[in-house]
Amino acid sequence: MASKISTELLILILNNVQSTQDLYSSLLVNRIWCKVTIPILWVLPLGQECCINDKKKALCIRTYISCLDTQARTLLSQNGFDLSSSPPQSIFDYPSFAHKLKIDNLVYFISIYSPQISSQQIIDSYENFHNYSDLIGSILKLSDAPKVFIKLESFTSMIGDYELICPLYESLLLTCDNILNIDFKLNSNSQIQLLEKLISVQKCLENLSIVVNTRTECLSLLNFISKKETLKKLRLKKVNFYHLRGKSSPIGQFISLRELYIEDCFGLHESDSLFFASSFPQLSSFYFRHKYYRYPQEFIIRIFKRTNTKLRKIYLNSYTTDTFLAILNYCTNIIKLTLHNLRPEHVIAVFNNNFNELRRFSFDCYCEEGINADKLLCQMAENVPNSLETIIIKMDYDNPWIFSTDSLRKFFEEWCCKGEGGNKKPRRLRIKRSLKSNNSSFSPLNMIAISSEHFKIIEEYGIQFDIKE
Incomplete structure (x- = not known):
């Protein structure tokens, strides 16, 4: 039966398989399945997350070495590698499938796979980048590297040392010009210059993520990337905007940018940073995470004003009353909204604001007197948007929601049937637990007073219900 599936369809199917174990199983079906699965599996090794004790993933180095030509194998032998377990032959050209590369993974896996270089190969692997930087740079300069x-x-x-990564950058500049996603840690102005050069040769760069040492000034880089017309998504973490003091609009307009992620950046509360908030005229998604003492209220409001109804997705891990009102006033076409520490009256304000396109609303609710869940559910029911498909409620273990079956039914009646001529629409309700319990007998269901009668109502209205950590 498997042999009757066309190769094109099989590729589409297996590309959507999430489980690595399932992909390994597909290798055993027949030769065609094996030939299709191998490239999918070998996209992963150097591009996925790894942990400090992940020895199995490091075995990919053994296979890669088997694929190298005589020149490359000689280079490795001269640098102290024992190649006896990697004979010079392979069935597939495995390196050609590695379309995603985390250079940290490559360095880390080499350090694990080659114990001759470090006696404490796992513990010290991240401290031995200097042993491999020239080696990796040389490998990328080999004749087969462009292929x-x-x-x-x-x-x-995420390697922060300029001297360590310079050979690598120089090699990539000569080799790669079609990178879609770049994720970098910047520790110096020299690194910024290298990154600018790498970005400049990319023809279709869409996603850029930058983690910055707070002492490093990267405003010239931001001005440089604002001119990259292909850029659609930008993530800035720990950028120090205090460097903007006294400067007159050094950053250009990101006219093509659609998604902006700002995490734990400094100095955005200052007036010199406000013009930066006006640099995103086409923004459709805004993610903001803040944990420092000066909340940049005016900066966030300026973004909402500038993008206005174009903004479709918002995530704020904290907010002020004014920023909340700005969402209600300017972002009326929102489809996905995530807000933390909402007061009950603000939850109701979201439902009362005629967000006619809102599909997903995620929130946790705070009230010093505790949450009157019955009252809140009934108030939510009065103006629940017809477009709303998913509600995610994050609950603290110490402040569980307690609601009756009557209030739950009333809410579901409005949510599922309103405007549909009595026909019930499938909806999704998720409860997220925000605090782990040390009690071995703890169950997520303990966070809410829920009984078999509640579950009957959930089933009656066809609600997709789940409780997650």
Whole structure:
């Protein structure tokens, strides 16, 4: 039966398989399935997250070495590698499938796979980058490197030392010009210059993520990337905007940017940063995470004003009354809204604001007197948007919601049937637990007073219900 599936359809199916174990199983079906599955599996090793004790993933180095030509194998032998377990032959050209590269993974896996270089190979692996930087840079300069890396789509480097990564950057500049996703950690102005050069040669860069040492000034880089017309998504973490003091609008307009992620950045509360908030005229998604003492209220409001009804997705881990009112006033076409520490009256305000396109609303609710869940559910029911498909409520273990079956039924009646001529629409309700319990007998169901009668109502209205950590 499997042999009757066309190769094109099989590729589409297996590309959507999430389980690595299932992909390994598909290798055993027949030769065609094996030939299709191998490239999908070998996209993963250097592009996925790894942990400090992940020895199995490091075995990919053994296979990669088997694929190298005589020149490359000689280079490795001269640098102290024992190649006896990697004979010079392989069935597939495995390196050509590596379209995603986290250089940290490559360095880390080499350190685990080659114990001759470090006696404490796992514990000290991240301290031995200097043993491999020239080696990796040399590998990328080999004659076969362009054939492998010309297809590179994603590149990540969290190595902060300029001297260590310089050979690598120089090699990539000559090899890769079609990278879609770049994720970098920047510790110096020299690194910024290298990154600018790498970005400048990319023809279709869409996603850029930058984590910055707070002492490093990267405003010139921001001005540089604002001119990258292909850029659609930008993530800035720990950028120090205090460097904007006294400067007159050094950052250009990100006219093509659609998604902006700002995490734990400094100095956005200052007036010199406000013009930066006006640099995103086409923004459709805004993610903001803040944990420092000066909340940049005016900066956030300026973004809402500038993008206005174009803004469709918002995530704020904290807010003020004024920023909340700005969402209600300017972002009326919102489809996905996530807000933390909402007061009950603000939850009701979201439902009363005629967000006619809102599909997903995620929130946790705070009240010093505790949450009157019955009252809140009944008030939510009065103006629940017809478009709303998913509600995610994050609950604290110490303040569970307690609601009756009557209030739950009333809410579901309005949510599922309103405007549909009595026909019930499938909806999704998720409860997220915000605090772990040390009690071994703890169950997520303990967070809410829920009984078999509640579950009957949930089933009656066809609600997709789940409780998650």
